[in-house]
Structures are given as structure tokens and as C-alpha cells.
Amino acid sequence: MNTLVIIGAGFSGTVAAIEFLRTAPDGSKLIIVNRSGQMAKGLAYGTNSPIHLLNVPAGNMTAIVNEPDSYLKYCQLYDKSVTASSFTPRRLYGEYLESLLKDAEFSAKGRVRFKQVCANVKHISGRANGATIELDNKEEIFADHVILALGHFPPLTPFALRKIQNKHRYIPDPWSKSISQLHDSDAPILLVGGGLTALDVISSLKKNNHTGKIFMLSRRGLLPLPHRSSRDAMVSHNSFREELVLQAPTTLNYFRQIRKYINTCNDSNWRDVVAALRPITSQLWMRLPEKERDRFLRHVQPYWDVHRHRVAPSTYAMFEEALKENKISPIAGRIKLVDERANDLNLTISLRGNHQEISLNVKYVINCTGPNSNPKLIDEHLIKSLISEDLISIDKHELGINVTNDLAVIDSTGKASTWLTYVGPMLKAKFWEATAVPELRVYASMAAARVSALISNNMSKNGKCRSR
Numbered sequence: 509m510n511t512l513v514i515i516g517a518g519f520s521g522t523v524a525a526i527e528f529l530r531t532a533p534d535g536s537k538l539i540i541v542n543r544s545g546q547m548a549k550g551l552a553y554g555t556n557s558p559i560h561l562l563n564v565p566a567g568n569m570t571a572i573v574n575e576p577d578s579y580l581k582y583c584q585l586y587d588k589s590v591t592a593s594s595f596t597p598r599r600l601y602g603e604y605l606e607s608l609l610k611d612a613e614f615s616a617k618g619r620v621r622f623k624q625v626c627a628n629v630k631h632i633s634g635r636a637n638g639a640t641i642e643l644d645n646k647e648e649i650f651a652d653h654v655i656l657a658l659g660h661f662p663p664l665t666p667f668a669l670r671k672i673q674n675k676h677r678y679i680p681d682p683w684s685k686s687i688s689q690l691h692d693s694d695a696p697i698l699l700v701g702g703g704l705t706a707l708d709v710i711s712s713l714k715k716n717n718h719t720g721k722i723f724m725l726s727r728r729g730l731l732p733l734p735h736r737s738s739r740d741a742m743v744s745h746n747s748f749r750e751e752l753v754l755q756a757p758t759t760l761n762y763f764r765q766i767r768k769y770i771n772t773c774n775d776s777n778w779r780d781v782v783a784a785l786r787p788i789t790s791q792l793w794m795r796l797p798e799k800e801r802d803r804f805l806r807h808v809q810p811y812w813d814v815h816r817h818r819v820a821p822s823t824y825a826m827f828e829e830a831l832k833e834n835k836i837s838p839i840a841g842r843i844k845l846v847d848e849r850a851n852d853l854n855l856t857i858s859l860r861g862n863h864q865e866i867s868l869n870v871k872y873v874i875n876c877t878g879p880n881s882n883p884k885l886i887d888e889h890l891i892k893s894l895i896s897e898d899l900i901s902i903d904k905h906e907l908g909i910n911v912t913n914d915l916a917v918i919d920s921t922g923k924a925s926t927w928l929t930y931v932g933p934m935l936k937a938k939f940w941e942a943t944a945v946p947e948l949r950v951y952a953s954m955a956a957a958r959v960s961a962l963i964s965n966n967m968s969k970n971g972k973c974r975s976r
Contacts, residue, residue, distance in 0.1 A: 510536045510967055512959050513641055513651035515629050515890075517542035519945065520931040520952050521657030522605050523571050527956035529612040529620055533964040537621040539649060541641070543628040559711045560598045561820040563704060565735070567592025569945055571605055573953045579604055595735070595820035625649075629890050634899065638927045652966070653959045656900075656917070656930045657952075660879035661886050666700060668843035669873065677853050679874045682709050687716075692871055694720040698855065701876035702726035702838060707819055707827055709876055710836065714826065722836045723868060729840025729860060730814045734824035736779060743773070745784035753788055757795035759803040782815050786941065793940035801905060817944075839866075846873075881934050882906045899928060908934030908942075915955050931955045 512528060514521045517540050525540055532538065562569060570578040582604045583590040590596060613622050627643040638652040662681050665673045672678045679686045682705050690713075697713070699706045702724045710722060748769050755761055766785070770778050785792075796804065804812075819827075830836045840860040847854040855868045883891050883902050894900045901910045901920045909930050910918040917928045931951050935942035942948065 510963050511539065511638075511650065511652045512536070512655065512963070513539045513541060513639075513649055513653075514655045514657055515541050515641075516657035516659060516932070517544075517546070517624075518657065518659040518932075519571070519605065520659060520948050521655070522609055523949055523952035524655050524657055524931055524956045526571070526608050526612040527953045528960060529616040529622065531957060531960040532616070532620045533960065533967055534619050535967060536619070536960075536963055537623075539623045539625060539651070541625045541627060541629055541643065541649070543626065559715055559823075560708050561595045561823055562598055562601055563595070563735075563817065563819055564945060565592060566590055566594045566596050569596075569601065571608060571945065571949050573949055578608075582607065595822065631893055632890070632899065632928075634925075634927065652927065653962060654928050655955050655959065656894075656928060657932055658891070658930075658934070659932050660881070661888070662880065663701075663705075663875050663877045664880045664885055665875060666843060666877065668846055669700070669875070672846055672848055672853065672873070675848060677848070677872050679872060682874055682876050687712050687874065690716070690718070690872065692720070693718050695871035696721045696723070696852075696869065698723045698725060698853075698868065698870045698873045699876045700725050700843070700873060701878060702730060703732060703813070703876070703878055704817060704819055705878055706876040707732055707823055709874055710827060710830065711823060714830075719835075720871075722830075723839055723870065724836055725839045725841065725843070725857065727840070727842060727860065728810055729838055730810055731838060732819045732824065732827065733814055734821050735818045736777065737821045743780060745781060748781075749784060749788050752785075753791055753795070757792070757797065757800065759796065759800050759808055762792060763808060778815070779818070786946070789941040790939040790947075794938075798904060805905060841866075879933070881908050881936060883909060883934065899925070900930070903937035905937070908937035911935065911938050914958055915951060929955045929959065 512532075514525055521540065521542070525538060528538055566580050566583055570576050570580070572578050579601070580590065580592055583594070583596055583600065616622065625643070625647075627645045627647065629641055630644050631642040632654065633640045633642070638650065639654050641649040641651060641654070643649070665680055669678060673680060687709060693716075697718075697720060699709055699722060703726075706724055713722065752762070752765055755765055766781065770781050773781060793801070827836070839857060841857045843855055844858045844865065845856040852869050852871050853873060855870065855873075857866045857868055859866060880886060883895060883900070884906055895902070898919045900917050902908070903910050911930055912918060912924045915929045915931060915935070916924040916926070917930050918924050932948070933943045935951055939947070942951065
């Protein structure tokens with residue numbers, strides 16, 4: 509009763525492993541299964557480009573809940589000019605996570621057996637006191653507890669583009685090497701999506717000396733917003749938070765209260781108010797009835813996302829300059845038709861707010877719509893089998909996986925698993941605020957602490973717990 513298996517080694521899986529290695533009782537065993545072989549990188553931090561920056565300042569990017577300056581100190585080992593307000597490369601953050609894991613492994617030697625397995629999980633079968641995990645290398649692992657730490661999945665191909673989804677002029681994965689291998693430096697390109705992913709692609713194109721026109725299409729035409737280069741004087745918003753959680757839980761009421769408060773804050777930036785809501789965002793979400801969540805997702809989410817998830821000032825400056833030089837043209841609308849021709853793609857775009865249509869000729873279309881977190885639409889055998897065998901269930905809004913308050917997964921009957929925990933962005937279904945480091949580090953720590961306690965209790969009952 510002492511083996512934990514973590515499936516996935518992106519941010520959530522890595523931090524859960526670090527926390528478990530630090531807290532697990534003597535005689536525990538930890539196995540991390542990761543198909544890429546890359547530890548601590550995942551989709552977010554696997555980039556090797558120094559121009560891809562974190563969207564959160566270094567001072568708030570610690571991976572360890574009780575060590576607030578952990579990441580900042582790591583950065584300053586290599587560059588003393590880095591401050592808490594600096595926006596650092598995502599590549600550096602991946603290296604930081606990797607170093608934390610190595611340190612935790614070293615400190616746990618003799619107390620926790622640690623093994624890393626590079627393989628793909630084909631199937632998980634529940635048993636009396638745990639699970640059997642089948643790998644694609646024909647190996648089987650027996651686990652007393654499993655933490656499913658699956659992160660972001662590639663974006664879905666929009667319906668109108670499915671006819672070209674296997675063509676070379678359509679790039680479905682914005683993180684693929686295909687972007688760096690584009691040889692037409694003056695080729696007009698359409699980015700489908702206008703958020704942070706689109707800005708990363710623009711940065712990559714600029715690095716590769718792309719000079720062609722870039723069209724950026726999104727449903728509403730909303731543009732990314734920047735973080736500030738410097739902070740104003742700190743203002744407490746505690747009283748507003750306390751008042752807001754007592755208000756009637758409707759989308760419209762929340763919106764009105766927040767907007768009214770921002771208008772009264774003459775000595776505070778709207779960004780500070782949005783940041784101040786972060787500790788209670790999950791509480792506000794969980795108070796909303798299902799109909800109100802529907803309203804939020806239909807009408808407010810895009811506006812919330814653009815204000816909540818902002819971009820590093822230097823990245824935004826590059827984007828703003830390209831806008832002024834007319835190298836980027838934002839378009840509000842949707843793709844109606846796409847026609848593949850000999851040398852390009854012809855797209856018919858239905859513009860938002862009227863019945864007009866425009867014709868657009870581009871050499872390439874890049875999908876920048878953002879990660880897919882709807883389990884029903886994830887084309888992964890493991891996810892499909894977990895759903896079909898009712899080991900996990902999906903929330904009504906198809907945002908992610910249903911879990912309890914302590915992250916145990918819930919089946920379709922509402923029963924919580926005794927051996928399976930989930931940590932990652934699909935916690936959005938439960939907590940909404942579950943896609944960024946400041947929240948995910950808390951959930952990863954919770955999961956590790958819970959499993960450590962379960963293993964410790966079981967070992968004590970069986971008289972197997974050795975003194976440290």
C-alpha cells in the first residue's frame with residue numbers, strides 16, 4: 509500500500525511529484541509515467557525559444573506553495589538583474605522545474621524509491637485497492653494510488669477547416685516545428701484565434717524574419733492586453749472581495765459589481781482589481797447556478813479571458829508596433845468557406861456584426877484557438893477508455909473532469925474514486941481558475957499531501973511504517 513503513479517510530467521505532474529517526494533513516508537514508491545521522456549516541460553514550457561515569455565511576473569511563479577521566492581532566486585542565479593516584476597522565458601521555467609525535481613529526488617533517496625518511465629499509458633483498470641496500469645511497451649504497473657496529471661491538449665480544428673486539416677497549408681499545432689520551417693518569408697498567413705497563442709506564433713514568425721501580411725481572425729476581434737511595466741502603490745481590495753462573495757450569484761450581478769467598483773477606484777488600476785479577484789474566483793464560480801454558468805460562458809468568458817490572461821509588456825510592444833505598421837490585420841468574424849487552390853487558400857470570411865463577407869487569400873492557416881480541455885473531444889485512447897469505463901465523468905459544460913473538493917475523480921453516478929486523483933487544467937470544471945501556476949501549484953500540493961497521508965495511514969495500519 510505504498511506506490512503512487514503519476515501519469516504526466518508537465519507542470520502539475522512535476523510539482524505533485526516534488527511535493528510527494530518531500531512529504532512521503534519511509535518506504536514509499538513513486539513512479540512517473542511520461543510518454544515524451546521530457547520531464548517538467550510539457551506544452552507550456554517545452555519551447556526552446558527565448559522570445560516566448562511567461563505571462564506572469566517572476567515573483568509570482570514559484571512552483572512551491574510555501575517558498576514564494578523559489579523561482580525568483582533560481583532566475584537570479586543566472587541573471588542578477590531579474591526582479592519580481594520581470595517576465596522571463598518559458599524555457600527557463602522548464603529548467604527550473606526540472607532542477608526542483610532533481611533536488612527533491614536527491615533529498616528523498618533512501619526514503620522514497622523513485623522511477624521515471626518513458627511510455628504511453630494504454631489502459632487503467634481499477635482493482636480492490638488501487639489500479640493496474642498497462643503501458644504501450646507491454647509493461648504493467650500496479651499502483652495503490654494514481655494521480656492523473658494530464659495537461660493541455662492540442663487545439664481542435666474549426667469545423668470550416670476540416671476539409672484541409674491534412675493539407676500542408678494548414679498547421680493544426682501552433683507549437684509544431686512546421687512554423688519554423690516555413691520558407692515563404694513574404695507569404696500571407698491567417699492565424700485563427702487572437703489570444704496569447706497567436707502572439708507566440710507572431711513572435712516566432714518575426715524571429716524567422718517573416719515579412720508577409722498576418723491576418724488574425726477571432727469571433728469578436730478582441731485583442732490581447734498587456735501587463736503593466738511597473739506597479740502602482742499597493743491598494744487593498746479585501747473589503748470588496750468580502751462584499752462580492754455575499755452578492756447574489758448571477759453573472760450580470762457580478763459584472764455590474766466589478767465594473768462599478770473599478771469605476772470608483774481612482775487610485776488603482778483595473779488590472780489590480782482583476783488580480784484581487786483571483787483568490788475568490790473559484791468561490792464565485794462555484795456559487796453560480798448552472799444556468800448562470802451558461803450565461804457566463806456564452807456572453808462574458810471571452811472578455812474575462814482577455815482581461816484576466818494578459819501578455820508580457822515586451823511581447824505586447826512587438827505586437828503593437830506590428831499593428832501600427834499594418835503588418836497585422838485583426839478581423840472579427842468566422843470562416844464560412846475554404847477553397848484550396850494551386851498556390852494558396854481562398855477563404856470566405858463572414859464578418860461580425862453585419863451580413864458582409866470578405867474573400868481572403870493566404871498561403872498558410874495556423875490554428876491558434878488555444879488548448880482543448882473538453883475530454884469528449886480529446887483524441888487520446890486513454891481518455892476515451894477512462895470515459896467509456898466510467899472512471900471519470902465530464903461536467904455539464906464540458907470544461908473538464910468532475911472531482912471532489914480534495915480532487916478525487918467522480919464517476920457518472922457521483923461516486924468518488926478511492927484511488928484516482930486528477931490535477932491539471934481540466935479542474936476548470938470544478939474551480940474555473942485552474943490553468944495558471946498560482947492555482948495549479950496549490951492543487952498539485954493538495955493532491956500530493958492527500959496521497960502521502962493515505963499511504964502513511966495504510967502503512968501504519970499494516971505495521972510497515974519505518975522510523976525516519
